[in-house]
Amino acid sequence: MTTHVVEEETHLTLPAAAVEAGRLRFASAGDADQALRLGAFNLAVPEDLDVTAGLAFCRSFYKPATDDHDRHHGHREHGHPDSKLGYEDRPDQVEQLQLESFLWQRYLPGEVTATLRRMRELTLDTLYGVFDAIGIPEEDRELVTGGAREDKGLCYTTVNHYRAGLSDRAGIVEHSDSGFITTICTDQPGYEILHEGRWLPVRERAGHFTVNLGDAFRVLTRKLPRPATAVYHRVPELRPDAGAPDRSSFTIYMGPRYDMSLYQYDTEGELREFQGFREFSVEKAGKLGYEFHSRI
Template sequence: MASMTECKYQWQRAVLSARRLHFDQAEGLQQALRDGFFFVEPAQAFDLAPGDRFARQFYLSGHGTYRGFCTQTETELGKHQGYFCRDADQTEQFFLRSSDWHRLFPEAVRIQAQRMKTLAIEVLLAVLASLNIPPALWRKATGHCMASQGTHTLTFNHFRPQVNARGLNIHKDSGWVTVLRSLEPGLEVLRDGFWYPIDPRPGSFIVNFGCAMEILTRHTATPVAAVAHRVVQQPHEPGKADRFSYALFLDSSLDKRFCEGLYSYRPQIGLRLEADFEQFLKSILEHTYEPHSAGLY
């Protein structure tokens, strides 16, 4: 599959206000659901400097409020959390679920994380309101992701241009909604067999829909696409700052008391259990970070 330097598609943009998405285009929401992503701005902007600073420093050793997090690994924090550095990608990453934000994040980063989480939940609510799924089923259908039982992870990515590897492997996000902060070129999405670059827009987040949303809606009148995406290898250019990004992932609860797994919705039947979420998540993550596979399903 080739990369396209020019894009024939007009990617959608919306402003989120009072839990409603206001798109620039008349059919913007419908197109965004087909694309699997769109740009969004909150009605009231919030300070992103703490997250930007953390993304530029978390991997550095030594003392400091925003550095030294490379010592926090799965051993200390539990499964799928902490610092990861893999040879197959240029990225080194730090994952932290909301249950530990108050304990480990600097206060300003925690505040920003909470605002990104609220933004993700409000985007999901706005999208669900446009689908033909009864509101009484939303909590069960989405694995309680909009409540405290959900899995809410803030992930930071630092791209190491001196490493001769892909930037970040082809994958689809596992869950419902991802709110991504990305300031430099490098992100690409797969559409109709071609890879298209997504140029950043100042002041906007990128919203990706994940596999859980795609599975839930695939039999409805308005199916939502989970977008396959990647980050291309970053060149080593002396004097150029390293690429970074970070994202809030909105996922189902990992507690089976609240979430049996991933469901599909069929208008004449209701919810149908399709997969165990924890196993699904494990598979997506393993295939994303293996050298010779992709995080797809």
């Protein structure tokens, strides 16, 4: 099988996939296997998806609002009362805005909402494509996701501004994502994966998103013949670069709801409840040194 570790193992090139007619396609079965082992892969950006509005919003959401109707700015102070997530000033370099999919139209500019909805469709097709690759029965998929097809599971965007002027902090702390899948759009390198005991920068692939598989997949498939890895990743401390903007990224996250259970297949292939997702998430936040979202 062809390895994807290149440049004398100083960088990692992820396997690439694309969604075609609603189906996730890898170049080969070996690429699909590699994606499951790494817990990450690149996903081609469709021709009908323009990410410009999303990246522009990353560079504006934290700045002061110009008036009460300004949805491009002012999100540090807004409060987002209908969201259980909202704005967070993290202890690393990132400040971020997290909003559930049913609130995008209420709080975000129209062009940003349109971009996120198209990315949600792409992420959903990708999620079910990974289910296909692992061999998850179709009749189990809505149960374990909490109803992802009908947007009843947990789906939100995370909008990130990396504040390079804050020194002696990680860009974003090393972690795995808690849900099933995260699709990431970013404007600069910096993403690293813990691979075979070493942190390796991931080589950027033009015209592609990065897809992370998370803890919900790891728990669900751990005892199956073809399990998925929850990729452990980070962004190291970023330094100010005169004339260059701060790093920006935004994502689509999909996972179980906090009021439901994580599920796991046993060694006989029977699906069983594993642990409440909120309990799992609170324990994980504590291990990472974060307070869990107070509204959840």
